[in-house]
Amino acid sequence: MMTRREWMRQAGGVTAIAAIPQLLCSRGLAQTAANGGQAITGAGSLKDHAAARGLLTGCAVNANLLRDDEDFRKLLAEQYNIVVPENCLKWNILRPTAETYNFADADSLVAFAEANGMKVRGHNFVWHEALPGWFAATVNRDNAQKFLVDHIHTVGGRYKGKMHSWDVVNEAIWIPDGRPDGLRSSSPWFQMLGPGYIDLAFRTAREADPTALLTYNDYSIEYDSNDAGRKRTAVLALLRRMKADRVPLDALGIQSHLHAISKEGFSRGVRELIDGAKALGLQVFITELDVNDDAVATADMTERDKIVAAVYRSYLTTALDGPEVKAVLTWGVSDKNTWLNNGTKFRKQHPERLQRPLPFDPDYVPGPAFYAMRDSFDEAKKR
Numbered sequence: 001m002m003t004r005r006e007w008m009r010q011a012g013g014v015t016a017i018a019a020i021p022q023l024l025c026s027r028g029l030a031q032t033a034a035n036g037g038q039a040i041t042g043a044g045s046l047k048d049h050a051a052a053r054g055l056l057t058g059c060a061v062n063a064n065l066l067r068d069d070e071d072f073r074k075l076l077a078e079q080y081n082i083v084v085p086e087n088c089l090k091w092n093i094l095r096p097t098a099e100t101y102n103f104a105d106a107d108s109l110v111a112f113a114e115a116n117g118m119k120v121r122g123h124n125f126v127w128h129e130a131l132p133g134w135f136a137a138t139v140n141r142d143n144a145q146k147f148l149v150d151h152i153h154t155v156g157g158r159y160k161g162k163m164h165s166w167d168v169v170n171e172a173i174w175i176p177d178g179r180p181d182g183l184r185s186s187s188p189w190f191q192m193l194g195p196g197y198i199d200l201a202f203r204t205a206r207e208a209d210p211t212a213l214l215t216y217n218d219y220s221i222e223y224d225s226n227d228a229g230r231k232r233t234a235v236l237a238l239l240r241r242m243k244a245d246r247v248p249l250d251a252l253g254i255q256s257h258l259h260a261i262s263k264e265g266f267s268r269g270v271r272e273l274i275d276g277a278k279a280l281g282l283q284v285f286i287t288e289l290d291v292n293d294d295a296v297a298t299a300d301m302t303e304r305d306k307i308v309a310a311v312y313r314s315y316l317t318t319a320l321d322g323p324e325v326k327a328v329l330t331w332g333v334s335d336k337n338t339w340l341n342n343g344t345k346f347r348k349q350h351p352e353r354l355q356r357p358l359p360f361d362p363d364y365v366p367g368p369a370f371y372a373m374r375d376s377f378d379e380a381k382k383r
């Protein structure tokens, strides 16, 4: 983990030095110099502002930080009323071997949420990624259905009645695979079970936990571009087909991994998603919001933060326009820990600097994106 000094060194230059007094004086979180001492806890917290509009707000939680970092736990409890595990409910963490389950981290997270009056989203039952090392050599066409059903019964059953919602199937549409229905035929689940794996997963999830809101979750469906439009159309067609076939489905999760610099807007895209979900009687959740700032030219952190916050603001203003979106979760809490800084995959243009995609800075000081979220909640209609 990076110390603040290392972070500053990495960020470099005049801006970082200019930011030091503000960081130092706002460490306590109760107040910040940045907003003239306005409280950001209690009635000033994200969760209180969200709750006033009937909204849930939360974040993806890193299990190591939850275990080791007291400031992190305090921040979560202060700011959020829903959490989702970033990784610890995925197969590669839960299933060390084909016969065993490791629930340690997921149990801790659920206990933490219960102790702090927070809801929990389950993420996820079925995904083409994050499969354990033993998976490819063990799961085949003959036993895949049993593996899928047993997994959902075991994991869904363990947290039965405790989950606000479950991402039952994640990212099942992938246009480049070339199918007319857009299904990701390269997914191991598709290859072993055919397109029917999706309905099977949702029906099994309903059996395992009848009260969790069963969600289909996907990404790159928000923007007004042709590519996103094609993917969005395929997602909505899938959901329509599922509803017509009476598959239990309650919600659409829009991941919302956004970009600070983009030629395309998202107002039409988001509207189409929300209207499409609404027509099917589905709730909508913003499940993984963050703003990738790799393409921002300037290294000036203040400028980058402003650009990121403006994207939060306009996106949430669009998404919260009607009453359909019930929850807004960011993918992580602070810039200290974001998947966008894992390796350089998402830092191709500026590998020398770290991204700042989240509402809190690496010292857990709220940045402009925090205020953008809070202002967007304030402006939203009550739901």
Ligand code: XIL
Pocket: 086, 087, 170, 219, 255, 288, 339, 342
């Ligand atoms: C990411 C995690 O953040 C990383 O830590 C992990 O290495 C890979 O998965 N869409 C999803 C999430 O649905 O599960 C992904 O999470 C990010 C993209």
